[in-house]
Amino acid sequence: MDVPPRLVIDDGAIARNVESIIRATGTPLMAVLKADAFGHGPQADVVLGAGASSIGVTTIEEALALRSSAVRAPVLSWLNPVDADWAEAVRSGVDLAAPGLSHLFAIAGAALAVGLTARVHLHLDVGMSRDGAAPDDWRTLMHFARAWEERGAIRVIGVMAHLSSAQDPADEETTVERMRFVNGCRMAVRAGLRPGVRHLAATSAALSRPDTRFDLTRVGAGLFGIDPSGHTVLEHAMTLDAPIVSVRDVKAGTGVGYGLSHRTDRDTRLALVPVGYGDGVPRAASHRASVSVRGARRPVVGVISMDQLVVDVGDLGVAEGERAVVFGPGAHGEPTAGEWAGWAGTIEHEIVTGIGPRVHREHVPWHAEDADVAGASTTAPVAAVAR
Numbered sequence: 001m002d003v004p005p006r007l008v009i010d011d012g013a014i015a016r017n018v019e020s021i022i023r024a025t026g027t028p029l030m031a032v033l034k035a036d037a038f039g040h041g042p043q044a045d046v047v048l049g050a051g052a053s054s055i056g057v058t059t060i061e062e063a064l065a066l067r068s069s070a071v072r073a074p075v076l077s078w079l080n081p082v083d084a085d086w087a088e089a090v091r092s093g094v095d096l097a098a099p100g101l102s103h104l105f106a107i108a109g110a111a112l113a114v115g116l117t118a119r120v121h122l123h124l125d126v127g128m129s130r131d132g133a134a135p136d137d138w139r140t141l142m143h144f145a146r147a148w149e150e151r152g153a154i155r156v157i158g159v160m161a162h163l164s165s166a167q168d169p170a171d172e173e174t175t176v177e178r179m180r181f182v183n184g185c186r187m188a189v190r191a192g193l194r195p196g197v198r199h200l201a202a203t204s205a206a207l208s209r210p211d212t213r214f215d216l217t218r219v220g221a222g223l224f225g226i227d228p229s230g231h232t233v234l235e236h237a238m239t240l241d242a243p244i245v246s247v248r249d250v251k252a253g254t255g256v257g258y259g260l261s262h263r264t265d266r267d268t269r270l271a272l273v274p275v276g277y278g279d280g281v282p283r284a285a286s287h288r289a290s291v292s293v294r295g296a297r298r299p300v301v302g303v304i305s306m307d308q309l310v311v312d313v314g315d316l317g318v319a320e321g322e323r324a325v326v327f328g329p330g331a332h333g334e335p336t337a338g339e340w341a342g343w344a345g346t347i348e349h350e351i352v353t354g355i356g357p358r359v360h361r362e363h364v365p366w367h368a369e370d371a372d373v374a375g376a377s378t379t380a381p382v383a384a385v386a387r
């Protein structure tokens with residue numbers, strides 16, 4: 001086959017999303033590029049070129065990879081084991097979240113050892129019982145942060161927290177968690193800290209709850225066209241397509257795939273598409289999913305295998321070498337990652353981050369000269385369209 005299964009990523013869509021989000025929020029944007037930019041590959045130059053002012057990632061490894069590719073903007077890493085390579089992070093100018101005392105001590109100790117001051121964001125858990133300092137530990141954490149500041153080991157430049165329930169803009173829980181965050185920030189100031197950047201909102205809150213924006217928004221999913229709150233029109237950037245490697249005409253009643261869980265209901269043509277759950281096409285979507293062939297939706301039949309799936313292409317006259325679009329932005333009637341998520345009982349995030357390494361990557365490039373500089377600097381709240 002000439003062109004293998006491939007993931008085409010429209011970098012321009014990501015750049016335009018950055019511009020739309022900054023325009024809608026009127027707030028500096030930390031672009032969250034964790035997990036290989038939610039499966040979209042290297043995007044630091046695109047998001048920074050389009051107006052993001054910093055980058056957020058999960059691990060120090062991810063942050064160091066950005067530094068190795070010559071990213072000089074601030075990079076924050078917020079989830080690391082206590083014995084992570086803090087020294088290398090500090091030497092590379094990576095900002096570090098401290099979600100508790102043991103992490104704070106490890107960061108401060110590493111900074112003293114390398115003779116530099118670590119830039120720290122104190123991370124408060126405001127409700128979801130996941131990462132961040134437990135509320136009971138917050139006062140102690142700030143006390144020691146101040147003590148380490150006085151020794152020159154760290155500087156607390158930010159306070160952060162993450163909302164549990166922002167996908168529903170009307171959820172009262174967000175109001176409660178926001179108040180806990182405000183109180184945590186006030187306590188930090190009373191403890192003698194001067195956290196210049198307070199940040200709480202990720203995609204949903206950033207776009208639908210202006211009261212959560214504070215000094216910057218930390219947006220991941222929205223960069224890639226996913227807004228769980230359904231609030232803002234953004235562009236999807238990914239298209240997964242694959243060649244049809246063979247076709248076969250079969251009689252009504254023919255069994256398809258493992259367990260013969262599907263039988264054709266008429267004489268028809270089956271087309272074999274060489275992607276499966278080993279490539280991130282979820283098996284749980286079997287018996288519900290469809291793909292697009294010649295611009296028409298055709299059902300995936302039988303159980304999705306590790307490496308392949310079968311499509312009932314009916315009487316479209318489809319031949320070997322044509323292509324099937326598994327998902328895309330939806331502009332040409334093809335299924336979206338969101339529909340695949342629905343078929344598989346999951347969320348879009350899991351579909352886009354799950355496409356495996358065997359699938360080739362192609363980027364439709366975007367260049368900073370294309371940036372909508374005027375738009376990116378305005379604070380007018382446009383682009384926000386309530387559902």
Ligand SMILES: *Cc1c(COP(=O)(O)O)cnc(C)c1O
Pocket residue numbers: 032034078162201202203204218219220221222
């Ligand atoms: C993933 C993540 C984000 C980004 O969330 P989105 O909903 O994808 O915008 C922000 N902050 C933290 C702590 C995260 O883990």
